[in-house]
Amino acid sequence: MMDYKAIRRALHQIPEIGFEEKETQAFLLEQIRKLPQERLQIKIWKTGLFVHVAGRNPSRLIGYRTDIDGLPVPEKTGYSFASRHEGKMHACGHDFHMTIALGVLEKVARQPIKDDMLFIFQPAEEGPGGALPMLASREFKKWKPDFILALHVSPDFPAGTIATREGILFANTSELFIDFHGKGGHAASPHLTHDMIVAASHFIVSLQTIVARRVNPLHSAVVTIGKMTAGTKQNIIAEHARVEGTIRTLDQETMALIKDDIERQVKAVEIAYHCTSRIDYGANYYQVFNRAEDVKPFLNFLLSRKYPHVICGESMTGEDFGYFLKELPGFMFWLGVGKTSGLHSADFMPDETALEQGVKVISDYLINGQ
Numbered sequence: 001m002m003d004y005k006a007i008r009r010a011l012h013q014i015p016e017i018g019f020e021e022k023e024t025q026a027f028l029l030e031q032i033r034k035l036p037q038e039r040l041q042i043k044i045w046k047t048g049l050f051v052h053v054a055g056r057n058p059s060r061l062i063g064y065r066t067d068i069d070g071l072p073v074p075e076k077t078g079y080s081f082a083s084r085h086e087g088k089m090h091a092c093g094h095d096f097h098m099t100i101a102l103g104v105l106e107k108v109a110r111q112p113i114k115d116d117m118l119f120i121f122q123p124a125e126e127g128p129g130g131a132l133p134m135l136a137s138r139e140f141k142k143w144k145p146d147f148i149l150a151l152h153v154s155p156d157f158p159a160g161t162i163a164t165r166e167g168i169l170f171a172n173t174s175e176l177f178i179d180f181h182g183k184g185g186h187a188a189s190p191h192l193t194h195d196m197i198v199a200a201s202h203f204i205v206s207l208q209t210i211v212a213r214r215v216n217p218l219h220s221a222v223v224t225i226g227k228m229t230a231g232t233k234q235n236i237i238a239e240h241a242r243v244e245g246t247i248r249t250l251d252q253e254t255m256a257l258i259k260d261d262i263e264r265q266v267k268a269v270e271i272a273y274h275c276t277s278r279i280d281y282g283a284n285y286y287q288v289f290n291r292a293e294d295v296k297p298f299l300n301f302l303l304s305r306k307y308p309h310v311i312c313g314e315s316m317t318g319e320d321f322g323y324f325l326k327e328l329p330g331f332m333f334w335l336g337v338g339k340t341s342g343l344h345s346a347d348f349m350p351d352e353t354a355l356e357q358g359v360k361v362i363s364d365y366l367i368n369g370q
């Protein structure tokens, strides 16, 4: 039987950014090739994988998706098994997601369930998004699941507790990249230049009014700027500034309203600061929406088996698994990993006891709950 802790720790040491997950892919393949191969078909897709497992007497194909990418976060956990890839970390728990997927895959490879299964090891969830290209792939078209499920770890729930809900679980998201270009020059002659650090700073401050003053208070929204780069030296006025962020909403109308307001504010900055600009919305993720008829049987199953679970609220995190659920029946849920720093933190340290519980609940549901 797989040693979940050892697998998670090995994966934790090799985080890779979206579509660079070569070492991760090789590690996953190595683990999968140790399993009984009779019922398995493996297809390599870019840096991800599709693994088809033949069932005993299949009438359906059940999909199980895990993301496999890490984040550009310099790790500060102090783990003896900390990341070996400088500046990168599994700070969103995808090392847990992959380990649980391997654990479930092991169970069904050794003891096939009635139906066929498709395990999807998806690159680039953190961006630019692997779900859409995977959905469009030849492999997915050949093996299109009838139903699909996925989990995400959460520090908001006790280790091993499942949390989900009917309706929207994760928000609509849009990345946001804005470049401002103007006239730079000598620090001593501001009157001869148009300072892009001041222009971008003004934009970032005025941006805060969109959620506070424009969005209907009853419609949740987030606009976060997570990165700003500008300038070349302390005594040179910057000719370029770049602002990078993300927009989150629970409905598409609010997303459109926010983008319209951002464009107006950028135009205002262009006029006020004599500059030009370029807006790029990067990757946009569709909301994760659990249809009642798909998630209710799972909730009833958890109740009947007395597995610890709660009905949770919506979250402003994003997940490109939303695109799978837009096309297929299925659901997503949180798996609690106990109290630790939040997702995307340099000291995110999830409780490893959740690994075994995750594998147990999902395999039990696949074997007995369908």
Ligand SMILES: CC(=O)N[C@@H](CCC[C@H](N)C(=O)O)C(=O)O
Pocket (backbone or CB within 6 Å): 092, 125, 126, 127, 152, 173, 174, 175, 245, 246, 247, 283, 285, 316, 317, 318, 319, 320, 343
């Ligand atoms: C669960 C989670 O943390 N997901 C990410 C998804 C990233 C979406 C996209 N790249 C963006 O930044 O808008 C999240 O940040 O919620």
